[in-house]
Structures are given as structure tokens and as C-alpha cells.
Amino acid sequence: MARAFEKLSDLKVRKVKSPGYLGDGGGLYLQVSPSLSKSWVFRYQVNGRTREMGLGSLNTFGLRDARDRATSCRKLLADGIDPIEQRNAAQQEKRLTDARAMTFGKCCEKYIEAHRSGWKNVKHAGQWDATLRNYCTLLWPLDVATIDTVLVMKCLEPIWKAKTETASRVRGRIESVLAWASVHKFRTGDNPAAWRNHLDQLLPKRSKVQKVEHRAALPYADIPEFMTKLRLRQGLSARALELQILTATRPGEAAGAQRDEFDVSAAMWIIPADRMKAGKEHRIPLSPTVLALLQSLIPITPKGKPLHIVGHVFPGVKDRPLTTAAAMNLLKELQPDITAHGFRSTFRDWAAETTKHPREVIEAAMAHRLKDKSEAAYQRGDLLTRRAKLMNDWARYCRSAS
Structure with missing residues (x-):
């Protein structure tokens, strides 16, 4: 009795030279083309229709592999699933997955x-x-x-x-x-x-x-002597650092100052929200010392307005403002063991330890948000009048060595 399955052998598969189909049983066939290339196919019937499904080249899949693939197809058929439709669906899903994929x-x-x-x-x-x-x-x-x-x-x-x-x-x-x-x-x-x-x-x-590394700051007792040395220095970097210290601002806020931010007649510097760390507009009352500094930097009309309303107070290169690195380079010469940002700590320590100005006024002067949410909810103003006195006291202290 002829075998219904596994009719072929590896030897016969290799040696066959005639074009046509050689059946192994169970729907598995070796297809030999007119050019004598060899591949596997699986033949089956679904709804009275005969279908043929390619299972791959003999160069890729040997006889045992082909039998395993044919067995998988027969199992699908036993569950009422068309192997070709199932493969097409899987390929379509892969194409959709690949299309949706993103690195x-x-x-x-x-x-x-x-x-x-x-x-x-x-x-x-x-x-x-x-x-x-x-x-x-x-x-x-x-x-x-x-x-x-x-x-x-x-x-x-x-x-x-x-x-x-x-x-x-x-x-x-x-x-x-x-x-x-x-x-x-x-x-x-x-x-x-x-x-x-x-x-x-x-x-x-x-x-x-994380190691907490505080920015190196100058002790407030040394600030008057430092400011005396700083005022003797020429150049925009020295003036930018001077403005920063006198207004307790951050290095980038001072170096990036724009002429149209200043209203000299009102003794006010208004830094827009997009230049502030907290994203909130900051008003700074200007002391007479700062106003005198600005007079040397920005030509002022008799009515207290800049002659040239647009532009950088401290111009750098390629229409950009002075970089904060300029002040840092100057500090390396004057006081190499401190940082420009550290002057805010100097101001904070001086205000807290030597004055009677309230903490909330000092924090507002530094554009700090109050951590206490209840306190912040009641403090809706920016304490401008009280901050003006604080900044005047700070300016006088910075000049006290003169």
C-alpha cells in the first residue's frame, strides 16, 4: 500500500531534473520549474475551490522544514482557517505596524x-x-x-x-x-x-x-571694597556686572538688558516675563546710583527717555547682547574664587543679617516666589515702594567704601 505521507526523500528531491510537481502527501508538493528551480507548494481545497500556497524555495527550506510548514497549514484548515487568508492578514498587520512604528x-x-x-x-x-x-x-x-x-x-x-x-x-x-x-x-x-x-x-x-554645591559668593562685608575696584574697570562687562549687583538680578537678566525696558523718569526697570526665570514680569525700582550708571550707558533726553529706545544696553557681537561669560572672565581677574550669580547670595545675606527689611520684601526684590502657598496667596502685589527703599539702602552700602 502506497504511503499517504512522506513519499519523498532528500535524495530524490535533490536529483529530480524534470519540470512538474512531485507530491510528498498531505497536500505538500515539490514544484520544479522549466528552469529547474525548485520550491515547495501546499495544495488544498476551501469551499470547493482548489488553492495553491507557496511555502518557499528549496534553497531556503529543506524537506523537513517543508513538511513542518505543511503541517501548520493543515492545522489551520482543521480549525476552519484558510492558510492563504491567514498569511495575508498577518502580512497586512505587519505592514500597518511598520507604518505606525516610530523611533x-x-x-x-x-x-x-x-x-x-x-x-x-x-x-x-x-x-x-x-x-x-x-x-x-x-x-x-x-x-x-x-x-x-x-x-x-x-x-x-x-x-x-x-x-x-x-x-x-x-x-x-x-x-x-x-x-x-x-x-x-x-x-x-x-x-x-x-x-x-x-x-x-x-x-x-x-x-x-546629589552634592549640594552653593554658588561661590562674596561675603557682604567685602562688597564695598569690591565695588570700588569694579568701578575703576572700563568696558561693558564691568558695567553689566555693576548693574547686576546693584539690582540683585541674575547675570543673564543684566547682560541681556534692553533699552526699552528702562523708564528713567519713573526710576523703573521692567524685565519682561520671557526674560525671567520664573516666567513672570519683574519690576525693579532704580536707586540714584543705578540711574547714574544708566546715564553713562544710554543717552537720556531731558524728559528722562532714552534717545535710542531700541537696542541692547550691553551690545555684544552679531546684534546679540553681551554674554554672561564676559562678566565671569572679568571676575577671574578681580576675584577668581567667586561667581557672578553668587552676588545674589551676597545681597540676600546682607539684607537678612544687617537690615530690618521684611523677608517678603527681600524675596520680592530677588524675584523669588514664596514657597508658602498661603502667604503667596495674600501677597498679590510686588511691594514696589518698600523694595525701593531696600534697593536704595543696598546701593548706599555698596558705595560705603568710597
Whole structure:
């Protein structure tokens, strides 16, 4: 009795030279083309119709592989499933999945582009792009749907202790990008970069590993002597640093000062929200000392208005304002052990330890938001009149060595 299955042998399959079909049984055939290339096909019937399904070349699939593939087809038929339709559906699903797939890097770019207009600082987008590219190189080319906790940890662990602040920002940015990808259906499931009840179980708290490094500041007792030396220096960097110290502003706020921000007649400097760290407009009452400084920098009309209303108070190169590096370079010559930002601490210490000005007035002068929400809710003004007296006292103290 002839065998119903496994009629062929490896030897016969290799040696056959005649075009046509050789049956192995169970619907499996070796197809030999007129050019004598050989491939496997599976023949079957569905709803009274005979169909033929290719199972691959003999060069790729040997006899045993072909039999396994034919067996899979027969199992589908036993369950009422057409093998060709099932394969077509699987291929279509793969094409859709591939079309929907997006790399982590592409998601980063799209997230940054989507949020660019909402960020107050134009440098913010560049900072996001730089940190994600530099510290997430491993993730950048991967399908965002495949990003898991193990991959996120490979990015964070090497820098978590050495660069804790940076690592914390990177984690938050990865979490945001993955959340964006989830909303856009590029991935599903929990966010592997989430901190609460997830990465906080794998990484130590930032406060446990981060070294608190306060910006080096000049003791307030030394500020009068320092200001005397500073006033003897020529150049815009010296004047920018002088304005910064006298107004207790940040280096970038002083260096980037615009002429139209000053109303000399009202003794007022109004820094717009987009130039402030907190994103809120900051009004600064100007002392007579600062007004005299501005008179040397900006030509003033008899009515107290700048002659040239538009432009940088401290122009740099290529129509840009002076960089904060200019003041830092000057400090390296005058007092190499301190930072420009540290003068805010100098002002804060002087005001708290030697004056009777209330804490909320001092904090308002430094454009700090009150941490106490109840206190902040009741303090809706900016205490301008009281701050004017504080800034006048500070200016007089800075000149007390003269």
C-alpha cells in the first residue's frame, strides 16, 4: 500500500531534473520549474475551490522544514482557517505596524517641535535636544514601542550619581517623550521612565546622592571694597556686572538688558516675563546710583527717555547682547574664587543679617516666589515702594567704601 505521507526523500528531491510537481502527501508538493528551480507548494481545497500556497524555495527550506510548514497549514484548515487568508492578514498587520512604528529619536524631535512655542526660553528646545541625544544614544534609533525599564536604566545608571541633576532632567524628559508617544498610539503600556512607584524603587533619591554645591559668593562685608575696584574697570562687562549687583538680578537678566525696558523718569526697570526665570514680569525700582550708571550707558533726553529706545544696553557681537561669560572672565581677574550669580547670595545675606527689611520684601526684590502657598496667596502685589527703599539702602552700602 502506497504511503499517504512522506513519499519523498532528500535524495530524490535533490536529483529530480524534470519540470512538474512531485507530491510528498498531505497536500505538500515539490514544484520544479522549466528552469529547474525548485520550491515547495501546499495544495488544498476551501469551499470547493482548489488553492495553491507557496511555502518557499528549496534553497531556503529543506524537506523537513517543508513538511513542518505543511503541517501548520493543515492545522489551520482543521480549525476552519484558510492558510492563504491567514498569511495575508498577518502580512497586512505587519505592514500597518511598520507604518505606525516610530523611533524614539523621531518622537523626541516631534515632542520638542510640538512644545517649542510654549517654552519661554528659546534655548530650551536646544537643551532638550542636546540632553536626549547625548544621554539617550542607545534609545535614539529604537522603535519607541520597544523602550522598556531595562533600556531606560541603561541610560540613567551611568550618570545618576556623577551627574545627578542632569540625570534627573534626562529621566523627566524621557518620561515626557514616552507619554507623548503613548497618546499618539506609537506605544502602549506603563511609562518605563516614570519615577513614582517605579524608578524610585531602582534608583536612590536625588537628595541622597546629589552634592549640594552653593554658588561661590562674596561675603557682604567685602562688597564695598569690591565695588570700588569694579568701578575703576572700563568696558561693558564691568558695567553689566555693576548693574547686576546693584539690582540683585541674575547675570543673564543684566547682560541681556534692553533699552526699552528702562523708564528713567519713573526710576523703573521692567524685565519682561520671557526674560525671567520664573516666567513672570519683574519690576525693579532704580536707586540714584543705578540711574547714574544708566546715564553713562544710554543717552537720556531731558524728559528722562532714552534717545535710542531700541537696542541692547550691553551690545555684544552679531546684534546679540553681551554674554554672561564676559562678566565671569572679568571676575577671574578681580576675584577668581567667586561667581557672578553668587552676588545674589551676597545681597540676600546682607539684607537678612544687617537690615530690618521684611523677608517678603527681600524675596520680592530677588524675584523669588514664596514657597508658602498661603502667604503667596495674600501677597498679590510686588511691594514696589518698600523694595525701593531696600534697593536704595543696598546701593548706599555698596558705595560705603568710597
